[in-house]
Amino acid sequence: xxxxxxxxxVSKRYKLYKKQSERILDLLVPYxxxxxxxxxxxxxxxxxxxxSIVGLVGINGSGKSTLANIIAGVIPATTGHITxxxxxxxxxxxxxxxxxxxxxxxxxxxxLMLGFSQKEISEMEDEIIEFAELEKFIDQPVKTxxxxxxxxxxxxxxVRVNPNILIVDxxxxxxxxxxxxxxxxxxxxxxxxxxxxxxVSHSISQMKKFCDQILWLEFGVVKEYGPTKxxxxxxxTFLEEYKALSKTDKKKYRMSALNRQSKKxxxxxxxx
Amino acid sequence: MKSAITVIKEQVKFSYLIRRLSIYELRSLTRGNYLGAxxxxxNPAIQILIYWFVFGFGIRQRADxxxxxxxxxxxxxxLVWFLINNSVMKSTKSIYSxxxxxxxMNFPMSVIPNYTIFAQLYPHLVLLTIGTIVxxxxxxxxxIYYLQLPIYIIxxxxxxxxxxxxxxxxxxxIRDVQMLMQSIMRMLLYLSPILWPPTSLPDSWQxxxxxxxxxxxxxxxxxxxLGEGWYFLENPTYTLYFIGVLAITFLVGSYLHVKxxxxxxxxx
Numbered sequence: 001x002x003x004x005x006x007x008x009x010v011s012k013r014y015k016l017y018k019k020q021s022e023r024i025l026d027l028l029v030p031y032x033x034x035x036x037x038x039x040x041x042x043x044x045x046x047x048x049x050x051x052s053i054v055g056l057v058g059i060n061g062s063g064k065s066t067l068a069n070i071i072a073g074v075i076p077a078t079t080g081h082i083t084x085x086x087x088x089x090x091x092x093x094x095x096x097x098x099x100x101x102x103x104x105x106x107x108x109x110x111x112l113m114l115g116f117s118q119k120e121i122s123e124m125e126d127e128i129i130e131f132a133e134l135e136k137f138i139d140q141p142v143k144t145x146x147x148x149x150x151x152x153x154x155x156x157x158x159v160r161v162n163p164n165i166l167i168v169d170x171x172x173x174x175x176x177x178x179x180x181x182x183x184x185x186x187x188x189x190x191x192x193x194x195x196x197x198x199x200v201s202h203s204i205s206q207m208k209k210f211c212d213q214i215l216w217l218e219f220g221v222v223k224e225y226g227p228t229k230x231x232x233x234x235x236x237t238f239l240e241e242y243k244a245l246s247k248t249d250k251k252k253y254r255m256s257a258l259n260r261q262s263k264k265x266x267x268x269x270x271x272x
Numbered sequence: 273m274k275s276a277i278t279v280i281k282e283q284v285k286f287s288y289l290i291r292r293l294s295i296y297e298l299r300s301l302t303r304g305n306y307l308g309a310x311x312x313x314x315n316p317a318i319q320i321l322i323y324w325f326v327f328g329f330g331i332r333q334r335a336d337x338x339x340x341x342x343x344x345x346x347x348x349x350x351l352v353w354f355l356i357n358n359s360v361m362k363s364t365k366s367i368y369s370x371x372x373x374x375x376x377m378n379f380p381m382s383v384i385p386n387y388t389i390f391a392q393l394y395p396h397l398v399l400l401t402i403g404t405i406v407x408x409x410x411x412x413x414x415x416i417y418y419l420q421l422p423i424y425i426i427x428x429x430x431x432x433x434x435x436x437x438x439x440x441x442x443x444x445x446i447r448d449v450q451m452l453m454q455s456i457m458r459m460l461l462y463l464s465p466i467l468w469p470p471t472s473l474p475d476s477w478q479x480x481x482x483x484x485x486x487x488x489x490x491x492x493x494x495x496x497x498l499g500e501g502w503y504f505l506e507n508p509t510y511t512l513y514f515i516g517v518l519a520i521t522f523l524v525g526s527y528l529h530v531k532x533x534x535x536x537x538x539x540x
Contacts, residue, residue, distance in 0.1 A: 014538070027445065075537050096373035100300045109296050112289065113374060141303065 002085065004050040004165060004196040005071060010080030012041040012066055012220075039261045040066045042220045043080075048213070050085065051194040055201065055211035055228065057235055059242065062217040064200045068169045071198065086164025086196075091155050099143030103134055103153055106142055110157050124160050131186075132156035133179065152179055159186055166190060167198040184210070208232060219257035275530035276523050279437070282380040290383055294390035301391065312395035313402065316354050320347060327467050337469045340498060344410055348497040349466045349490045351403045352428065355396040356486055357457050359389045363436035364453045368444040371536055381533045382526070385436035389429065407497060415499035423504060424492040431485060431518050437525025444536050464490055488514045 017023045017035040026034040041063045048054055056064045069075045071082060072090035097106045107128050111121045129138050132152045142150065158166070168187070187210070190197060199211055207214065207228065214231035216224040224231045245253065283290070302309040328334060328342035337345040363385040370384055404414060443449040461467070463484060470481045481487060488510055495503035504511045 024446065076534050098296075098300055098373060100303045101296065105296060105299065109293070109373075112292055112296075113379060 002050045003047045004052075004085045005048040006081075006083045007047070007067075007071065008045050008081045008083075010041055010044045010067075010070060010077045010082060011039055012063070012070060012075070013078040014038045014040055037262055039220050041070070041077075042261070044217075044220075044222055045080075046215060046222060046225050048196055048198075050196055051191070052212045053191060053197045053199060053210060054213045054215055055199045055207040055232075056215050056217060057201075057204075057207065057232075058217035058223075059239075061219070063220045064217055065169055067217065068167050068198060068200050071165075072167050084165055087161075088165040088167065089158040089161055089163035090167045091151075091158045091169060097142045097150060097154065100141055102141055103132075103138040103145070104129070106153065107157055111161070114161060128153075128156045128160045131160070131182075148176060148179070155183055159183075159190075163195070165196045165198075167200070169200045170202070204232060204236060220261050273523070276526040278530055279382045279522075279526040282382050283386060286380050286383050289380075290387045290390055293383070293387040294394075297388055297391035298394055309395070313399060316351075316399060319354075320350060323350065323467055332468075341411075344407070344412055344498065345469070345494070346467060347403065348407070348412075348494040349464075351400055351497075352396075352424075352490055352493045353461065353464070353466050353486075354399065355392055356428070356432070356489075357461070359392045359432045360435065360439070360453060360457055362392065363388045363432065364439040364443045365450050366436070367440040367536060368447070368540065371444075371540065381536065382437065382529055385440045386433055389432050389436060393429065404497070412498050417496050417499045417502065419496075420492070420502060420504060421496045424489050424496065427492075427514065427518070428489045431489075431514075431521065434518060434522035434525045437529045438521065441525075441528045441532050444539050445532065460484065460486060465494075466490060482510065482513075485514055485517045 014037075015023075015026065015035040016038050017026070022034040044063075044067065056067060058064050066075070068090065070077050071084065072088050073082075073084075074090060098109065101109065104125065107125055108121055111124060116124070129135070132138075132149075132155070134149060134153060137145065137149065142153070145153070155168075166187070184206075187197060199207065201207060211228050213226065214224070214228050214235070215222060216231055216235050224234060242250070242253075298309075302311070305311055307314065324343050324346060328346065332342055334342065336342060366385045366388040367381065370388075371381075374381075374384075404418075408414065439449060439453055443453070463470075463481065464486050465471075465481075470478070470487075473481065488507075492503045495501055
C-alpha cells in the first residue's frame with residue numbers, strides 16, 4: 001500500500017518568554033538564547049497508508065492540534081520532515097473566515113485563495129451553500145453567524161474542495177446532531193473513495209466507529225500508534241487511571257512531562 | 273537579490289489573484305457603514321476643508337503659494353496623501369491580521385501587502401477623478417502635463433509595496449511597529465509639501481526635506497494637476513534619487529520578507 005502521509009522526526013519548538021523584552025532581545029542578539037524552550041512535539045514519526053483514517057487522541061495539551069496544523073501545512077515544523085501525497089485540507093472550528101464579508105463572499109474568497117478559477121468557483125458555490133444549510137443567511141456577514149453556522153460553512157468549503165487528505169480538528173463537535181451525522185456520512189463517502197483522513201476528537205465513541213488507526217500523543221511524544229481496537233482500550237484505561245489520580249499526583253505527572261518538554265533533543269524512547 | 277527576484281516572480285504569477293483579492297478587501301473595508309464606500313470620499317473632503325480652514329484661512333491669512341492660490345496648491349498635493357497614508361497603515365498590519373485567513377504556508381505571502389495597497393488604489397482613482405473635475409472649475413483645467421501622472425502613480429505603488437514588505441514583516445514580529453508607523457505618518461504629513469510649502473525654509477534645509485521620497489511624488493502630482501511643468505524631467509537628480517531609494521527599499525524589504533515569512537504564523 002502506498003504511504004499517503006509520512007511524518008519523520010517532527011519536533012515543534014515554541015519559545016516561552018517571561019517578559020516582552022526577552023522576546024525582542026532574542027530576536028536582536030545573535031548567538032544567545034533568551035526565553036525558555038517548550039517542545040509541543042518531540043521527535044514524532046509515523047506513516048499513514050493511503051485510505052486509512054487516523055484518530056489523534058491525547059489529553060489536553062498533548063499536541064494534537066499542533067500536529068494537525070503541521071500536517072496541514074499551516075504552521076512549519078521546527079525540525080523534521082513531512083511528505084504528503086496530495087493536497088491537504090484542514091477543518092477547524094475557527095476556520096479563517098472574514099467576519100465582515102458575507103458567507104457567499106467568504107466562499108468565493110476561500111476558493112480564490114486555493115487557486116480556483118472564476119468558473120469553477122461559481123460552479124461549486126451553490127453546492128457548498130446547500131450542504132452548509134445556510135440558505136437565507138448566506139448573504140449576511142459572517143460575524144453574525146453562530147459558531148455552529150461558521151463551522152458548517154468551513155466544513156462545507158473544505159469538503160467540496162475535494163482534498164486527498166482531510167484533517168478534521170474537533171470541528172464536528174459544534175454542529176447539531178443532524179449536521180454532524182451528515183458530516184460523518186460525507187466522511188464515510190470519502191473513506192470509501194480511499195481518501196486519507198485525520199480525526200482529532202475527544203469523543204471515544206466516534207473514534208471507535210470511524211478510525212482504523214489511533215495515534216496517541218502524550219505531552220508531545222507518540223505514546224502508542226496502532227490499530228484502533230488495541231490502542232483505544234489502553235487509552236481508555238489510562239484515562240480512568242488519570243481521572244482517579246489525586247490532584248497533587250496529577251500535577252506531579254504534568255510537571256514531569258512539562259520538564260521533559262522543555263529539554264532539547266530528548267528521545268521519545270524514554271516514555272515507552 | 274535572490275529574494276527580490278522571488279518576490280517579483282510571485283507578483284507577476286499571482287497578479288490575477290492580487291486584483292481579485294483587492295476587490296474583496298475593499299468590500300470588507302467599506303461594509304458595515306450605512307454610507308459604505310462613500311466614506312472614501314466624505315472623509316478626505318472633510319479633512320481638506322479643515323486643513324484649508326486652519327492653514328489657508330487661519331494661519332496663512334489666505335496668502336498664495338508663489339502664484340498659486342493656497343486651496344488649489346494644497347488640494348493638488350493632498351489628494352495623493354490619502355492614498356499614501358491609508359496604504360502604509362493598512363499594509364503594515366496586513367500580514368498579521370490576515371495570515372489566519374490564508375491558513376496555508378504555501379500561499380505566496382508577498383501578495384498580501386500588495387493587494388491591500390491595490391485595494392486603496394480604487395478609491396484613490398475615484399478621488400483623483402473628482403479632484404480633476406473640481407480643479408476645472410477653480411482655474412486649473414486639464415493639460416498636457418496630466419500625461420506624466422501615471423509615472424508617479426506607478427512609482428508610488430512600487431515604493432509603497434517595497435516599504436510594506438519591510439513594515440509588514442517588522443509589525444508581525446513586533447506589534448509596536450504599527451504604532452510607530454502611525455506616529456511616523458502623522459509626522460510626515462507635516463514634513464511633506466502638503467499643508468505648507470517647505471520652500472519657505474532656508475536654502476540649507478531644502479535637501480533635507482527632499483530626503484523624504486514622498487516629497488518627490490507629491491510635487492510630481494502637483495506639477496501634473498496644476499500644469500506647472502514636467503517634474504521628473506526638470507529634476508533629473510531627484511528622479512534618480514527616488515529610483516535609488518525605491519531599489520534599496522525593495523531589496524531590503526524582500527530580503528526581510530523572505531527571511532521571516534515561514535515563521536510569520538509563529539509570531540501570532
